[in-house]
Amino acid sequence: MSLDFKPARGDFFKDETFRDDFTFKNSPAAIRRFPFPFDRDEYMYSVNMEPHVSTRPGSVFEHTFDVDEHYVAEMIDRAKVLAEDPLRCQSLPHMTLAGWDLLELIMESNAREYPQWFSLTKNGNQWHWINRPLGIDQKFTFLDESTLPYGPMEYITRQTQGDFSLQDERDGSLWMDAGMITTQADWSLDFDVGMNFMEWHAPVPLAHEKMVFDRALKFLLKLQQGSPVRRFNWTMTVNPLLDTAPETYPKWGPTKTSLTQENLGHKQHLRVELQALFRLPRSNAIAFSIRAYLGKFEELVTVPKWGRRLHRVIRDIHPDIAAYKGFWRNQPAMVEWLAKYDDGAPTSPGVWPDA
Amino acid sequence: MSGGAKLEVTVAEVVEVNALIKRFRFVSRDGAALPAFSGGSHIVVEMDDHGVRRLNPYSLMSDPADTSGYEISVRRDDAGRGGSVFMHSHVTPGMRLTISHPLNFFALDTRAKKHLMIAGGIGITPFLSQIKQLGHFGGRFELHYATRNRDVAAYATGLKSAHGDRVNLYYDDEGQVVPLAEVLTRQPIGTHLYVCGPKGMLNWVRKTAAAAGWPAQSVHFEEFLAPGTGLVFSAQLARSGKTVTVGTHQSLLEAMEAAGVDAPYLCRGGACGQCETNVIRCDGTLLHRDVWLSPAEQAEGAKIMPCVSRFEGKTLVLDR
The missing domain is CATH 3.40.50.80 (Nucleotide-binding domain of ferredoxin-NADP reductase (FNR) module)
Known part of the structure; x- marks a missing residue:
């Protein structure tokens, strides 16, 4: 496969893979800033929505779109996924304007927040975009699709870590009418595209608590320009595989049976999704970004607080949640491995490592 | 802060369109571009009408792609609550105003042929x-x-x-x-x-x-509903431990704000649902004037939209 960009990694961006030989790993600095999702020693669903504002310099919350050491490698992985299955990126015809909104949001945010890597200069609708890590230098006309090599959403999300869905608002609901989905926790854009909010959430268990989604939808319909929000979600992934799609389940599903006490710390990953929601200006659509962070168990336990807490959370989790997140089978093995890192000492409140 | 992120603007131009309507152009105070918006959006304009805080929604009429300024047109309603009269008689070029980000409850369906x-x-x-x-x-x-x-x-x-x-x-x-x-x-x-x-x-x-x-x-x-007038009533706010008296020309939401209660809102016209408030006790009649609650919810009386709805009776206790 040939790439249509020429990466310039420099000292910061890593040369690594999320497939085949799986050379992905986190640097010590990346481990320290890992978005560990558990703020206490047990886990239950909660409405963990908060304003998406810049907090805690150096953390994943500092920037509108976090760009980290895995950026270039993730973009190469995305290009490979798309080359094998172009349907991972789809945009229904009425969503082009929302794609331009997303392109503008990402380009403006990244050029402002990472001037060393990205630059955007505008002369009216004549725009000039430079992406140094990927070696891209593009002059184009804003709102004129013919001047870009892809549609606007595809163009910018081939250069942005994390999955994106664009949701049209109409008839009192949100409709998943466009998306770039290549780093997903076992769901399919090709299946969900065109569905409304209630339809695409239909498979989530504990559906008897349907009011959860009614409330979430009411909240999202009121999402305003200039006031984005974020939340976390998490699951478990064997091997540092960004692309765990239903379409390729036969390839990666069986790897869940490959864990041993010897390889578990290296192969088992906590997968954390930082999800952010933005109201888009021109289209009134909502952009939903789903940024996946992978942390190996052996990396996470280098922070003693996290080792203790992860053991307690996984040991005591509700079995329905373990089943829904797809690690019910491996839960006993995870608990056995993690027990070595839990001396029973109390843990401090909050998610961050002790200083 | 309720009402979401705000934009600080200066009135750049006031034009008398006809005997009833004036057009206002707002530009950002720091000279930066204002956010683009979608056709059909409105903004909420905050006014300080001689000590009375008024927040009125007005549709944006300018080109959504023009980020150099926003334009609204205001029809003077001499029998109204005073917002349009204030805009007509007191808002002049150079004046500073605070407005909300654009909100759209009347968007085009872009699938339409x-x-x-x-x-x-x-x-x-x-x-x-x-x-x-x-x-x-x-x-x-x-x-x-x-x-x-x-x-x-x-x-x-x-x-x-x-x-x-x-x-x-x-x-x-x-x-x-x-x-x-x-x-x-x-x-x-x-x-x-x-x-x-x-x-x-x-x-x-x-x-x-x-x-x-x-x-x-x-x-x-x-449909933007003006809050409408009514009889004076009072409401107890259980969470804030305050009791407010709502005047004839005031909305329940405005009375709460005047009492220093940071109540949520967006459209202030009974349409968006943001200010939905639980009713703890109601000895009297809720006068629902919103288009947000379903008729069944209005009849049930467990919720009220304080931006437009009122109360008549003895006691009203709200979860706010």
């Missing part, structure tokens, strides 16, 4: 921005715009000269009426219908469209 627009009076304003948006992306539209007479037909001449046959004008005092039934029958499949105007017009258009077999999802309407 054609957009059929029915405007009454000042209800023309959201269509002005929508028509400009369609101009950029080539969408088809047909506008029917009715006003009391030629003198108050704001922007009619400009629309007609720019768009010709796609714009149809009607003047009440010349006995002209939108031939709605006929207009509705000759639309291509995939047309969406939009109506903005007085309540009577909204009801007429929606009823006629329903009778002609138009699906409800293809009919869009925008």
